[in-house]
Amino acid sequence: MDTRIIKRISPIRARRSRAFTVDPIFRSRLAGYDLRRLGASRDTIYLLDAALCIRGFNSEYERFARRNGGRSLMRHYGLGAAVLDGFTAFYAAHYRDVFRRCLDERRPYSKVHVSSSPRAFRRYRETIEPLREGLGLLVSHRLVETMVRSEAGSFDPLVHLSPDGLILQCCHCHRIRNHRLKGRWDWLPDETDDSRFGVSHGLCPQCLNTYYPNLETVEL
Ligand SMILES: [Zn+2]
Numbered sequence: 221m222d223t224r225i226i227k228r229i230s231p232i233r234a235r236r237s238r239a240f241t242v243d244p245i246f247r248s249r250l251a252g253y254d255l256r257r258l259g260a261s262r263d264t265i266y267l268l269d270a271a272l273c274i275r276g277f278n279s280e281y282e283r284f285a286r287r288n289g290g291r292s293l294m295r296h297y298g299l300g301a302a303v304l305d306g307f308t309a310f311y312a313a314h315y316r317d318v319f320r321r322c323l324d325e326r327r328p329y330s331k332v333h334v335s336s337s338p339r340a341f342r343r344y345r346e347t348i349e350p351l352r353e354g355l356g357l358l359v360s361h362r363l364v365e366t367m368v369r370s371e372a373g374s375f376d377p378l379v380h381l382s383p384d385g386l387i388l389q390c391c392h393c394h395r396i397r398n399h400r401l402k403g404r405w406d407w408l409p410d411e412t413d414d415s416r417f418g419v420s421h422g423l424c425p426q427c428l429n430t431y432y433p434n435l436e437t438v439e440l
Pocket of ligand 1: 334390391392393394395423424425426427428
């Protein structure tokens with residue numbers, strides 16, 4: 221390969237935005253934070269004020285929003301937008317509670333959450349850090365595991381069907397229970413898209429811990 225071409229391409233890639241966009245009124249509340257580091261982070265990072273409106277975000281947040289909804293999405297997820305308006309009812313209620321608790325108790329929050337679609341599986345570490353004096357929250361999502369459809373395992377009726385012949389699928393992350401390995405749930409989009417078998421819905425331990433931390437676990 222011609223290295224001169226690489227040298228010409230690299231500076232263009234490096235010019236991709238590394239900025240941390242912040243509402244000017246909010247900037248003073250970020251004293252002590254390294255905005256260059258936040259801006260350059262590969263994590264998706266955004267800032268909320270105490271009313272849960274977006275007051276800042278890094279370039280990865282912008283890229284994520286555009287990948288998931290095009291440019292128009294930034295009108296709804298840009299500066300000043302109420303973050304919960306972008307969530308479905310369940311997640312809005314969940315995050316209202318989580319954000320409020322972090323603000324009121326000024327205690328950080330960190331959980332793993334799983335997101336899957338028929339095309340991809342992703343596991344994120346979500347961290348919420350209260351700003352000093354309860355003035356807002358710094359929210360970040362770090363991608364810790366990703367898998368595309370071709371990397372998913374294969375369905376085995378002996379492993380993935382319950383004794384009564386049903387698939388048990390997590391209603392949040394859509395993985396299905398592996399009945400051979402305790403606590404394990406597998407992402408099998410080929411099977412769950414259009415299953416030959418009946419499907420019942422439940423919660424995997426991960427989603428139970430993330431979304432219903434106050435519920436007692438019932439061993440199935
Ligand atoms: Zn789940």
